[in-house]
Amino acid sequence: MEKKNGFFKKLFGGLEKTRQQLTNRISALVSGHSELDEEFYEELEEILILSDMSFDTVEALVQEVKKRAKKMGATESKLAESLIREILIDWLTNHPNEAKPKSKPHILLVVGVNGAGKTTTCGKIAALEKRKGQQVMLAAADTFRAAAVEQLMVWGERAQVPVISQGQGADPAAVVFDAVQAAKSRNIDLLICDTAGRLHNKKNLMLELEKIHRVLKREAADASIEVLLVLDATTGQNAVHQAKTFHAITPLDGIILTKLDGSSKGGVIVPIVQELQIPIQFIGVGEGLDDLQEFNAEKFVDALFPETVDKA
Structure with missing residues:
Protein backbone atom coordinates (compact mmCIF):
# COMPACT_ATOMS: atom_id res chain seq x y z
CA MET A 1 0.00 0.00 0.00
CA GLU A 2 2.85 2.33 0.84
CA LYS A 3 4.34 1.84 -2.63
CA LYS A 4 1.00 2.61 -4.27
CA ASN A 5 0.63 5.78 -2.18
CA GLY A 6 4.21 6.68 -3.05
CA PHE A 7 3.46 6.23 -6.74
CA PHE A 8 0.33 8.40 -6.50
CA LYS A 9 2.47 11.08 -4.86
CA LYS A 10 4.89 10.88 -7.80
CA LEU A 11 1.99 10.93 -10.26
CA PHE A 12 0.51 13.98 -8.51
CA GLY A 13 3.87 15.73 -8.62
CA GLY A 14 4.52 14.63 -12.20
CA LEU A 15 1.23 16.11 -13.39
CA GLU A 16 1.97 19.53 -11.84
CA LYS A 17 2.70 21.16 -15.22
CA THR A 18 -0.38 19.56 -16.77
CA ARG A 19 -2.48 20.87 -13.86
CA GLN A 20 -1.10 24.37 -14.46
CA GLN A 21 -1.93 24.07 -18.16
CA LEU A 22 -5.35 22.45 -17.74
CA THR A 23 -6.96 22.20 -14.32
CA ASN A 24 -5.84 25.53 -12.88
CA ARG A 25 -7.06 27.34 -16.01
CA ILE A 26 -10.43 25.58 -15.83
CA SER A 27 -10.70 26.62 -12.16
CA ALA A 28 -9.91 30.22 -13.13
CA LEU A 29 -12.53 30.04 -15.89
CA VAL A 30 -15.14 28.78 -13.43
CA SER A 31 -14.27 31.60 -11.02
CA GLY A 32 -14.78 34.16 -13.78
CA HIS A 33 -18.10 32.82 -15.04
CA SER A 34 -21.16 32.00 -12.97
CA GLU A 35 -23.16 30.42 -15.80
CA LEU A 36 -22.60 27.56 -18.22
CA ASP A 37 -23.16 29.75 -21.28
CA GLU A 38 -21.68 29.75 -24.80
CA GLU A 39 -18.89 32.14 -23.80
CA PHE A 40 -17.91 29.73 -21.01
CA TYR A 41 -17.86 26.76 -23.40
CA GLU A 42 -15.81 28.64 -26.02
CA GLU A 43 -13.15 29.50 -23.43
CA LEU A 44 -13.24 25.93 -22.12
CA GLU A 45 -12.55 24.63 -25.65
CA GLU A 46 -9.53 26.92 -25.93
CA ILE A 47 -8.10 25.70 -22.59
CA LEU A 48 -8.56 22.05 -23.56
CA ILE A 49 -6.90 22.50 -26.97
CA LEU A 50 -3.91 24.17 -25.29
CA SER A 51 -3.56 21.10 -23.03
CA ASP A 52 -2.68 18.93 -26.06
CA MET A 53 -6.09 17.48 -26.72
CA SER A 54 -7.07 17.32 -30.39
CA PHE A 55 -9.94 19.39 -31.76
CA ASP A 56 -12.14 16.29 -32.22
CA THR A 57 -11.57 15.18 -28.63
CA VAL A 58 -12.20 18.68 -27.27
CA GLU A 59 -15.42 18.99 -29.25
CA ALA A 60 -16.61 15.59 -27.99
CA LEU A 61 -15.73 16.49 -24.38
CA VAL A 62 -17.48 19.87 -24.44
CA GLN A 63 -20.58 18.37 -26.09
CA GLU A 64 -20.67 15.70 -23.38
CA VAL A 65 -20.40 18.36 -20.64
CA LYS A 66 -23.33 20.22 -22.25
CA LYS A 67 -25.36 17.02 -22.52
CA ARG A 68 -24.83 16.01 -18.88
CA ALA A 69 -25.42 19.54 -17.60
CA LYS A 70 -28.70 19.73 -19.54
CA LYS A 71 -29.79 16.33 -18.22
CA MET A 72 -29.15 17.54 -14.65
CA GLY A 73 -30.84 20.87 -15.32
CA ALA A 74 -27.58 22.49 -14.20
CA THR A 75 -26.60 26.01 -15.24
CA GLU A 76 -23.90 26.88 -12.68
CA SER A 77 -20.33 26.88 -14.01
CA LYS A 78 -18.95 25.45 -10.75
CA LEU A 79 -20.32 22.04 -11.81
CA ALA A 80 -18.08 21.98 -14.91
CA GLU A 81 -15.01 20.58 -13.13
CA SER A 82 -16.85 17.64 -11.58
CA LEU A 83 -18.59 16.91 -14.90
CA ILE A 84 -15.26 16.93 -16.78
CA ARG A 85 -13.79 14.66 -14.12
CA GLU A 86 -16.69 12.18 -14.44
CA ILE A 87 -16.46 12.17 -18.25
CA THR A 93 -12.00 3.22 -18.09
CA ASN A 94 -14.28 2.20 -20.95
CA HIS A 95 -11.78 -0.26 -22.34
CA PRO A 96 -10.76 -3.35 -20.37
CA ASN A 97 -6.98 -3.58 -20.10
CA GLU A 98 -6.57 -7.03 -18.68
CA ALA A 99 -5.81 -9.73 -21.21
CA LYS A 100 -6.77 -13.22 -20.17
CA PRO A 101 -3.79 -15.52 -20.66
CA LYS A 102 -4.51 -18.80 -22.41
CA SER A 103 -1.42 -20.95 -21.96
CA LYS A 104 2.04 -19.99 -20.73
CA PRO A 105 3.81 -17.81 -21.50
CA HIS A 106 1.69 -14.67 -21.87
CA ILE A 107 3.64 -12.59 -24.42
CA LEU A 108 4.07 -8.82 -24.58
CA LEU A 109 5.47 -7.45 -27.84
CA VAL A 110 6.68 -3.95 -26.95
CA VAL A 111 6.99 -1.46 -29.82
CA GLY A 112 7.78 2.25 -30.07
CA VAL A 113 10.18 4.80 -31.55
CA ASN A 114 13.71 5.12 -30.24
CA GLY A 115 13.86 7.62 -27.40
CA ALA A 116 10.39 6.88 -26.00
CA GLY A 117 11.88 4.73 -23.24
CA LYS A 118 10.94 1.37 -24.76
CA THR A 119 13.83 -0.78 -23.52
CA THR A 120 13.73 0.83 -20.07
CA THR A 121 9.98 0.22 -19.93
CA CYS A 122 10.46 -3.48 -20.72
CA GLY A 123 12.75 -3.75 -17.69
CA LYS A 124 10.29 -1.89 -15.46
CA ILE A 125 7.35 -4.09 -16.51
CA ALA A 126 9.51 -7.13 -15.76
CA ALA A 127 10.25 -5.79 -12.26
CA GLU A 150 23.31 -4.34 -23.41
CA GLN A 151 20.78 -1.89 -21.96
CA LEU A 152 18.15 -4.63 -21.64
CA MET A 153 20.72 -6.94 -20.01
CA VAL A 154 21.33 -4.26 -17.36
CA TRP A 155 17.59 -3.92 -16.73
CA GLY A 156 17.30 -7.70 -16.56
CA GLU A 157 19.91 -7.72 -13.79
CA ARG A 158 18.14 -4.93 -11.92
CA ALA A 159 14.79 -6.71 -12.17
CA GLN A 160 16.46 -10.09 -11.52
CA VAL A 161 14.93 -11.77 -14.56
CA PRO A 162 16.64 -13.74 -17.37
CA VAL A 163 17.30 -12.07 -20.74
CA ILE A 164 17.48 -13.99 -24.03
CA SER A 165 19.70 -12.30 -26.62
CA PRO A 172 14.95 -10.26 -34.23
CA ALA A 173 12.61 -13.13 -35.15
CA ALA A 174 15.37 -15.62 -34.30
CA VAL A 175 15.79 -13.98 -30.89
CA VAL A 176 12.04 -14.26 -30.29
CA PHE A 177 12.11 -17.91 -31.40
CA ASP A 178 14.87 -18.68 -28.87
CA ALA A 179 13.01 -16.75 -26.17
CA VAL A 180 9.74 -18.65 -26.71
CA GLN A 181 11.55 -21.99 -26.52
CA ALA A 182 13.38 -20.92 -23.36
CA ALA A 183 10.18 -19.55 -21.79
CA LYS A 184 8.30 -22.78 -22.43
CA SER A 185 11.10 -24.96 -21.07
CA ARG A 186 11.43 -22.84 -17.90
CA ASN A 187 7.66 -22.53 -17.30
CA ILE A 188 7.78 -18.73 -17.63
CA ASP A 189 4.51 -16.85 -17.00
CA LEU A 190 5.34 -13.66 -18.91
CA LEU A 191 7.69 -13.10 -21.86
CA ILE A 192 8.42 -9.44 -22.69
CA CYS A 193 9.92 -8.82 -26.15
CA ASP A 194 11.74 -5.54 -26.81
CA THR A 195 11.64 -4.63 -30.53
CA ALA A 196 13.31 -2.11 -32.85
CA GLY A 197 11.78 1.34 -33.25
CA ARG A 198 12.57 2.31 -36.83
CA LEU A 199 9.43 4.27 -37.59
CA HIS A 200 11.27 6.26 -40.28
CA ASN A 201 11.54 3.00 -42.24
CA LYS A 202 7.95 1.77 -42.02
CA LYS A 203 8.31 -0.98 -44.63
CA ASN A 204 11.23 -2.71 -42.87
CA LEU A 205 9.59 -2.28 -39.48
CA MET A 206 6.34 -3.76 -40.75
CA LEU A 207 8.14 -6.73 -42.31
CA GLU A 208 10.11 -7.29 -39.12
CA LEU A 209 7.02 -7.20 -36.90
CA GLU A 210 5.11 -9.47 -39.30
CA LYS A 211 7.96 -11.99 -39.17
CA ILE A 212 8.02 -11.87 -35.35
CA HIS A 213 4.23 -12.38 -35.30
CA ARG A 214 4.56 -15.42 -37.57
CA VAL A 215 7.15 -16.94 -35.24
CA LEU A 216 5.01 -16.27 -32.18
CA LYS A 217 1.86 -17.72 -33.74
CA ARG A 218 3.76 -20.81 -34.86
CA GLU A 219 5.80 -21.41 -31.72
CA ALA A 220 3.28 -20.17 -29.13
CA ALA A 221 -0.02 -20.85 -30.89
CA ASP A 222 -2.02 -21.23 -27.67
CA ALA A 223 -0.50 -18.24 -25.86
CA SER A 224 -2.09 -14.79 -25.65
CA ILE A 225 -0.03 -12.13 -27.40
CA GLU A 226 -0.40 -8.40 -26.75
CA VAL A 227 1.23 -5.59 -28.72
CA LEU A 228 1.95 -2.59 -26.47
CA LEU A 229 3.14 0.78 -27.78
CA VAL A 230 5.45 2.94 -25.66
CA LEU A 231 4.79 6.67 -26.07
CA ASP A 232 6.67 9.65 -24.64
CA ALA A 233 4.12 11.99 -23.00
CA THR A 234 6.36 15.02 -23.58
CA THR A 235 5.82 14.75 -27.36
CA GLY A 236 2.15 15.74 -27.00
CA GLN A 237 0.09 15.43 -30.19
CA ASN A 238 3.02 13.74 -31.94
CA ALA A 239 2.37 10.80 -29.60
CA VAL A 240 -1.15 10.50 -31.05
CA HIS A 241 0.33 10.53 -34.57
CA GLN A 242 2.81 7.80 -33.60
CA ALA A 243 0.00 5.70 -32.15
CA LYS A 244 -2.01 6.00 -35.37
CA THR A 245 1.03 5.08 -37.48
CA PHE A 246 1.95 2.03 -35.39
CA HIS A 247 -1.70 0.96 -35.18
CA ALA A 248 -1.75 0.87 -39.00
CA ILE A 249 1.44 -1.23 -39.05
CA THR A 250 0.38 -3.68 -36.35
CA PRO A 251 -2.91 -3.55 -34.40
CA LEU A 252 -2.19 -2.31 -30.87
CA ASP A 253 -3.68 -3.81 -27.72
CA GLY A 254 -2.52 -1.14 -25.32
CA ILE A 255 -0.44 1.98 -24.68
CA ILE A 256 2.35 2.60 -22.19
CA LEU A 257 2.73 6.33 -21.54
CA THR A 258 6.16 7.29 -20.18
CA LYS A 259 7.77 10.52 -18.96
CA LEU A 260 4.59 11.95 -17.42
CA ASP A 261 6.77 13.52 -14.73
CA GLY A 262 7.56 17.08 -15.64
CA SER A 263 5.42 17.11 -18.81
CA SER A 264 2.75 19.75 -19.39
CA LYS A 265 1.17 17.46 -21.98
CA GLY A 266 -0.45 14.79 -19.81
CA GLY A 267 -3.75 15.68 -21.48
CA VAL A 268 -2.59 13.73 -24.54
CA ILE A 269 -3.77 10.59 -22.75
CA VAL A 270 -7.39 11.54 -23.55
CA PRO A 271 -7.27 11.66 -27.39
CA ILE A 272 -5.18 8.48 -27.46
CA VAL A 273 -7.97 6.56 -25.74
CA GLN A 274 -10.93 8.49 -27.14
CA GLU A 275 -9.90 8.58 -30.81
CA LEU A 276 -8.03 5.31 -31.17
CA GLN A 277 -10.04 3.25 -28.68
CA ILE A 278 -6.78 1.80 -27.34
CA PRO A 279 -6.50 1.45 -23.55
CA ILE A 280 -3.65 2.87 -21.49
CA GLN A 281 -2.10 -0.10 -19.68
CA PHE A 282 0.88 1.42 -17.86
CA ILE A 283 2.16 4.90 -17.01
CA GLY A 284 5.65 5.98 -16.00
CA VAL A 285 6.53 8.93 -13.78
CA GLY A 286 10.28 8.68 -13.24
CA GLU A 287 13.58 6.91 -13.83
CA GLY A 288 13.42 4.40 -10.97
CA LEU A 289 12.66 0.70 -11.22
CA ASP A 290 9.36 1.20 -9.37
CA ASP A 291 8.28 4.29 -11.32
CA LEU A 292 6.01 2.39 -13.71
CA GLN A 293 2.58 1.16 -12.64
CA GLU A 294 -0.61 -0.17 -14.15
CA PHE A 295 -2.85 2.67 -15.28
CA ASN A 296 -5.78 3.54 -13.03
CA ALA A 297 -8.14 6.08 -14.62
CA GLU A 298 -9.66 7.30 -11.38
CA LYS A 299 -6.28 7.89 -9.72
CA PHE A 300 -5.01 9.65 -12.83
CA VAL A 301 -8.02 11.99 -12.93
CA ASP A 302 -7.77 12.47 -9.13
CA ALA A 303 -4.21 13.70 -9.65
CA LEU A 304 -5.43 16.11 -12.34
CA PHE A 305 -8.42 17.46 -10.40
CA PRO A 306 -7.35 17.28 -6.72
CA GLU A 307 -9.60 20.09 -5.47
CA THR A 308 -12.65 18.52 -7.09
CA VAL A 309 -11.85 15.28 -5.23
CA ASP A 310 -11.54 17.16 -1.95
CA LYS A 311 -14.93 18.79 -2.49
CA ALA A 312 -16.65 15.54 -3.45
Whole structure:
Protein backbone atom coordinates (compact mmCIF):
# COMPACT_ATOMS: atom_id res chain seq x y z
CA MET A 1 0.00 0.00 0.00
CA GLU A 2 2.85 2.33 0.84
CA LYS A 3 4.34 1.84 -2.63
CA LYS A 4 1.00 2.61 -4.27
CA ASN A 5 0.63 5.78 -2.18
CA GLY A 6 4.21 6.68 -3.05
CA PHE A 7 3.46 6.23 -6.74
CA PHE A 8 0.33 8.40 -6.50
CA LYS A 9 2.47 11.08 -4.86
CA LYS A 10 4.89 10.88 -7.80
CA LEU A 11 1.99 10.93 -10.26
CA PHE A 12 0.51 13.98 -8.51
CA GLY A 13 3.87 15.73 -8.62
CA GLY A 14 4.52 14.63 -12.20
CA LEU A 15 1.23 16.11 -13.39
CA GLU A 16 1.97 19.53 -11.84
CA LYS A 17 2.70 21.16 -15.22
CA THR A 18 -0.38 19.56 -16.77
CA ARG A 19 -2.48 20.87 -13.86
CA GLN A 20 -1.10 24.37 -14.46
CA GLN A 21 -1.93 24.07 -18.16
CA LEU A 22 -5.35 22.45 -17.74
CA THR A 23 -6.96 22.20 -14.32
CA ASN A 24 -5.84 25.53 -12.88
CA ARG A 25 -7.06 27.34 -16.01
CA ILE A 26 -10.43 25.58 -15.83
CA SER A 27 -10.70 26.62 -12.16
CA ALA A 28 -9.91 30.22 -13.13
CA LEU A 29 -12.53 30.04 -15.89
CA VAL A 30 -15.14 28.78 -13.43
CA SER A 31 -14.27 31.60 -11.02
CA GLY A 32 -14.78 34.16 -13.78
CA HIS A 33 -18.10 32.82 -15.04
CA SER A 34 -21.16 32.00 -12.97
CA GLU A 35 -23.16 30.42 -15.80
CA LEU A 36 -22.60 27.56 -18.22
CA ASP A 37 -23.16 29.75 -21.28
CA GLU A 38 -21.68 29.75 -24.80
CA GLU A 39 -18.89 32.14 -23.80
CA PHE A 40 -17.91 29.73 -21.01
CA TYR A 41 -17.86 26.76 -23.40
CA GLU A 42 -15.81 28.64 -26.02
CA GLU A 43 -13.15 29.50 -23.43
CA LEU A 44 -13.24 25.93 -22.12
CA GLU A 45 -12.55 24.63 -25.65
CA GLU A 46 -9.53 26.92 -25.93
CA ILE A 47 -8.10 25.70 -22.59
CA LEU A 48 -8.56 22.05 -23.56
CA ILE A 49 -6.90 22.50 -26.97
CA LEU A 50 -3.91 24.17 -25.29
CA SER A 51 -3.56 21.10 -23.03
CA ASP A 52 -2.68 18.93 -26.06
CA MET A 53 -6.09 17.48 -26.72
CA SER A 54 -7.07 17.32 -30.39
CA PHE A 55 -9.94 19.39 -31.76
CA ASP A 56 -12.14 16.29 -32.22
CA THR A 57 -11.57 15.18 -28.63
CA VAL A 58 -12.20 18.68 -27.27
CA GLU A 59 -15.42 18.99 -29.25
CA ALA A 60 -16.61 15.59 -27.99
CA LEU A 61 -15.73 16.49 -24.38
CA VAL A 62 -17.48 19.87 -24.44
CA GLN A 63 -20.58 18.37 -26.09
CA GLU A 64 -20.67 15.70 -23.38
CA VAL A 65 -20.40 18.36 -20.64
CA LYS A 66 -23.33 20.22 -22.25
CA LYS A 67 -25.36 17.02 -22.52
CA ARG A 68 -24.83 16.01 -18.88
CA ALA A 69 -25.42 19.54 -17.60
CA LYS A 70 -28.70 19.73 -19.54
CA LYS A 71 -29.79 16.33 -18.22
CA MET A 72 -29.15 17.54 -14.65
CA GLY A 73 -30.84 20.87 -15.32
CA ALA A 74 -27.58 22.49 -14.20
CA THR A 75 -26.60 26.01 -15.24
CA GLU A 76 -23.90 26.88 -12.68
CA SER A 77 -20.33 26.88 -14.01
CA LYS A 78 -18.95 25.45 -10.75
CA LEU A 79 -20.32 22.04 -11.81
CA ALA A 80 -18.08 21.98 -14.91
CA GLU A 81 -15.01 20.58 -13.13
CA SER A 82 -16.85 17.64 -11.58
CA LEU A 83 -18.59 16.91 -14.90
CA ILE A 84 -15.26 16.93 -16.78
CA ARG A 85 -13.79 14.66 -14.12
CA GLU A 86 -16.69 12.18 -14.44
CA ILE A 87 -16.46 12.17 -18.25
CA LEU A 88 -12.69 11.60 -18.26
CA ILE A 89 -13.00 8.69 -15.83
CA ASP A 90 -15.75 7.18 -18.00
CA TRP A 91 -13.72 7.56 -21.18
CA LEU A 92 -10.45 6.29 -19.75
CA THR A 93 -12.00 3.22 -18.09
CA ASN A 94 -14.28 2.20 -20.95
CA HIS A 95 -11.78 -0.26 -22.34
CA PRO A 96 -10.76 -3.35 -20.37
CA ASN A 97 -6.98 -3.58 -20.10
CA GLU A 98 -6.57 -7.03 -18.68
CA ALA A 99 -5.81 -9.73 -21.21
CA LYS A 100 -6.77 -13.22 -20.17
CA PRO A 101 -3.79 -15.52 -20.66
CA LYS A 102 -4.51 -18.80 -22.41
CA SER A 103 -1.42 -20.95 -21.96
CA LYS A 104 2.04 -19.99 -20.73
CA PRO A 105 3.81 -17.81 -21.50
CA HIS A 106 1.69 -14.67 -21.87
CA ILE A 107 3.64 -12.59 -24.42
CA LEU A 108 4.07 -8.82 -24.58
CA LEU A 109 5.47 -7.45 -27.84
CA VAL A 110 6.68 -3.95 -26.95
CA VAL A 111 6.99 -1.46 -29.82
CA GLY A 112 7.78 2.25 -30.07
CA VAL A 113 10.18 4.80 -31.55
CA ASN A 114 13.71 5.12 -30.24
CA GLY A 115 13.86 7.62 -27.40
CA ALA A 116 10.39 6.88 -26.00
CA GLY A 117 11.88 4.73 -23.24
CA LYS A 118 10.94 1.37 -24.76
CA THR A 119 13.83 -0.78 -23.52
CA THR A 120 13.73 0.83 -20.07
CA THR A 121 9.98 0.22 -19.93
CA CYS A 122 10.46 -3.48 -20.72
CA GLY A 123 12.75 -3.75 -17.69
CA LYS A 124 10.29 -1.89 -15.46
CA ILE A 125 7.35 -4.09 -16.51
CA ALA A 126 9.51 -7.13 -15.76
CA ALA A 127 10.25 -5.79 -12.26
CA LEU A 128 6.59 -4.90 -11.65
CA GLU A 129 5.29 -8.31 -12.68
CA LYS A 130 8.01 -10.14 -10.77
CA ARG A 131 6.95 -8.33 -7.60
CA LYS A 132 3.49 -9.81 -8.18
CA GLY A 133 4.98 -13.30 -8.12
CA GLN A 134 5.16 -13.87 -11.88
CA GLN A 135 8.01 -15.78 -13.52
CA VAL A 136 9.24 -13.25 -16.09
CA MET A 137 11.68 -13.36 -19.02
CA LEU A 138 12.96 -10.62 -21.35
CA ALA A 139 13.81 -11.02 -25.05
CA ALA A 140 16.29 -8.54 -26.60
CA ALA A 141 14.75 -8.37 -30.10
CA ASP A 142 15.83 -4.76 -30.68
CA THR A 143 19.01 -5.82 -32.43
CA PHE A 144 19.14 -2.73 -34.65
CA ARG A 145 19.91 0.03 -32.13
CA ALA A 146 23.44 0.14 -30.77
CA ALA A 147 23.58 -0.79 -27.07
CA ALA A 148 19.89 -1.81 -26.90
CA VAL A 149 20.81 -5.41 -26.07
CA GLU A 150 23.31 -4.34 -23.41
CA GLN A 151 20.78 -1.89 -21.96
CA LEU A 152 18.15 -4.63 -21.64
CA MET A 153 20.72 -6.94 -20.01
CA VAL A 154 21.33 -4.26 -17.36
CA TRP A 155 17.59 -3.92 -16.73
CA GLY A 156 17.30 -7.70 -16.56
CA GLU A 157 19.91 -7.72 -13.79
CA ARG A 158 18.14 -4.93 -11.92
CA ALA A 159 14.79 -6.71 -12.17
CA GLN A 160 16.46 -10.09 -11.52
CA VAL A 161 14.93 -11.77 -14.56
CA PRO A 162 16.64 -13.74 -17.37
CA VAL A 163 17.30 -12.07 -20.74
CA ILE A 164 17.48 -13.99 -24.03
CA SER A 165 19.70 -12.30 -26.62
CA GLN A 166 21.92 -12.90 -29.64
CA GLY A 167 23.74 -9.58 -29.84
CA GLN A 168 23.49 -6.56 -32.14
CA GLY A 169 22.62 -7.27 -35.77
CA ALA A 170 20.97 -10.64 -35.12
CA ASP A 171 17.62 -11.54 -36.69
CA PRO A 172 14.95 -10.26 -34.23
CA ALA A 173 12.61 -13.13 -35.15
CA ALA A 174 15.37 -15.62 -34.30
CA VAL A 175 15.79 -13.98 -30.89
CA VAL A 176 12.04 -14.26 -30.29
CA PHE A 177 12.11 -17.91 -31.40
CA ASP A 178 14.87 -18.68 -28.87
CA ALA A 179 13.01 -16.75 -26.17
CA VAL A 180 9.74 -18.65 -26.71
CA GLN A 181 11.55 -21.99 -26.52
CA ALA A 182 13.38 -20.92 -23.36
CA ALA A 183 10.18 -19.55 -21.79
CA LYS A 184 8.30 -22.78 -22.43
CA SER A 185 11.10 -24.96 -21.07
CA ARG A 186 11.43 -22.84 -17.90
CA ASN A 187 7.66 -22.53 -17.30
CA ILE A 188 7.78 -18.73 -17.63
CA ASP A 189 4.51 -16.85 -17.00
CA LEU A 190 5.34 -13.66 -18.91
CA LEU A 191 7.69 -13.10 -21.86
CA ILE A 192 8.42 -9.44 -22.69
CA CYS A 193 9.92 -8.82 -26.15
CA ASP A 194 11.74 -5.54 -26.81
CA THR A 195 11.64 -4.63 -30.53
CA ALA A 196 13.31 -2.11 -32.85
CA GLY A 197 11.78 1.34 -33.25
CA ARG A 198 12.57 2.31 -36.83
CA LEU A 199 9.43 4.27 -37.59
CA HIS A 200 11.27 6.26 -40.28
CA ASN A 201 11.54 3.00 -42.24
CA LYS A 202 7.95 1.77 -42.02
CA LYS A 203 8.31 -0.98 -44.63
CA ASN A 204 11.23 -2.71 -42.87
CA LEU A 205 9.59 -2.28 -39.48
CA MET A 206 6.34 -3.76 -40.75
CA LEU A 207 8.14 -6.73 -42.31
CA GLU A 208 10.11 -7.29 -39.12
CA LEU A 209 7.02 -7.20 -36.90
CA GLU A 210 5.11 -9.47 -39.30
CA LYS A 211 7.96 -11.99 -39.17
CA ILE A 212 8.02 -11.87 -35.35
CA HIS A 213 4.23 -12.38 -35.30
CA ARG A 214 4.56 -15.42 -37.57
CA VAL A 215 7.15 -16.94 -35.24
CA LEU A 216 5.01 -16.27 -32.18
CA LYS A 217 1.86 -17.72 -33.74
CA ARG A 218 3.76 -20.81 -34.86
CA GLU A 219 5.80 -21.41 -31.72
CA ALA A 220 3.28 -20.17 -29.13
CA ALA A 221 -0.02 -20.85 -30.89
CA ASP A 222 -2.02 -21.23 -27.67
CA ALA A 223 -0.50 -18.24 -25.86
CA SER A 224 -2.09 -14.79 -25.65
CA ILE A 225 -0.03 -12.13 -27.40
CA GLU A 226 -0.40 -8.40 -26.75
CA VAL A 227 1.23 -5.59 -28.72
CA LEU A 228 1.95 -2.59 -26.47
CA LEU A 229 3.14 0.78 -27.78
CA VAL A 230 5.45 2.94 -25.66
CA LEU A 231 4.79 6.67 -26.07
CA ASP A 232 6.67 9.65 -24.64
CA ALA A 233 4.12 11.99 -23.00
CA THR A 234 6.36 15.02 -23.58
CA THR A 235 5.82 14.75 -27.36
CA GLY A 236 2.15 15.74 -27.00
CA GLN A 237 0.09 15.43 -30.19
CA ASN A 238 3.02 13.74 -31.94
CA ALA A 239 2.37 10.80 -29.60
CA VAL A 240 -1.15 10.50 -31.05
CA HIS A 241 0.33 10.53 -34.57
CA GLN A 242 2.81 7.80 -33.60
CA ALA A 243 0.00 5.70 -32.15
CA LYS A 244 -2.01 6.00 -35.37
CA THR A 245 1.03 5.08 -37.48
CA PHE A 246 1.95 2.03 -35.39
CA HIS A 247 -1.70 0.96 -35.18
CA ALA A 248 -1.75 0.87 -39.00
CA ILE A 249 1.44 -1.23 -39.05
CA THR A 250 0.38 -3.68 -36.35
CA PRO A 251 -2.91 -3.55 -34.40
CA LEU A 252 -2.19 -2.31 -30.87
CA ASP A 253 -3.68 -3.81 -27.72
CA GLY A 254 -2.52 -1.14 -25.32
CA ILE A 255 -0.44 1.98 -24.68
CA ILE A 256 2.35 2.60 -22.19
CA LEU A 257 2.73 6.33 -21.54
CA THR A 258 6.16 7.29 -20.18
CA LYS A 259 7.77 10.52 -18.96
CA LEU A 260 4.59 11.95 -17.42
CA ASP A 261 6.77 13.52 -14.73
CA GLY A 262 7.56 17.08 -15.64
CA SER A 263 5.42 17.11 -18.81
CA SER A 264 2.75 19.75 -19.39
CA LYS A 265 1.17 17.46 -21.98
CA GLY A 266 -0.45 14.79 -19.81
CA GLY A 267 -3.75 15.68 -21.48
CA VAL A 268 -2.59 13.73 -24.54
CA ILE A 269 -3.77 10.59 -22.75
CA VAL A 270 -7.39 11.54 -23.55
CA PRO A 271 -7.27 11.66 -27.39
CA ILE A 272 -5.18 8.48 -27.46
CA VAL A 273 -7.97 6.56 -25.74
CA GLN A 274 -10.93 8.49 -27.14
CA GLU A 275 -9.90 8.58 -30.81
CA LEU A 276 -8.03 5.31 -31.17
CA GLN A 277 -10.04 3.25 -28.68
CA ILE A 278 -6.78 1.80 -27.34
CA PRO A 279 -6.50 1.45 -23.55
CA ILE A 280 -3.65 2.87 -21.49
CA GLN A 281 -2.10 -0.10 -19.68
CA PHE A 282 0.88 1.42 -17.86
CA ILE A 283 2.16 4.90 -17.01
CA GLY A 284 5.65 5.98 -16.00
CA VAL A 285 6.53 8.93 -13.78
CA GLY A 286 10.28 8.68 -13.24
CA GLU A 287 13.58 6.91 -13.83
CA GLY A 288 13.42 4.40 -10.97
CA LEU A 289 12.66 0.70 -11.22
CA ASP A 290 9.36 1.20 -9.37
CA ASP A 291 8.28 4.29 -11.32
CA LEU A 292 6.01 2.39 -13.71
CA GLN A 293 2.58 1.16 -12.64
CA GLU A 294 -0.61 -0.17 -14.15
CA PHE A 295 -2.85 2.67 -15.28
CA ASN A 296 -5.78 3.54 -13.03
CA ALA A 297 -8.14 6.08 -14.62
CA GLU A 298 -9.66 7.30 -11.38
CA LYS A 299 -6.28 7.89 -9.72
CA PHE A 300 -5.01 9.65 -12.83
CA VAL A 301 -8.02 11.99 -12.93
CA ASP A 302 -7.77 12.47 -9.13
CA ALA A 303 -4.21 13.70 -9.65
CA LEU A 304 -5.43 16.11 -12.34
CA PHE A 305 -8.42 17.46 -10.40
CA PRO A 306 -7.35 17.28 -6.72
CA GLU A 307 -9.60 20.09 -5.47
CA THR A 308 -12.65 18.52 -7.09
CA VAL A 309 -11.85 15.28 -5.23
CA ASP A 310 -11.54 17.16 -1.95
CA LYS A 311 -14.93 18.79 -2.49
CA ALA A 312 -16.65 15.54 -3.45
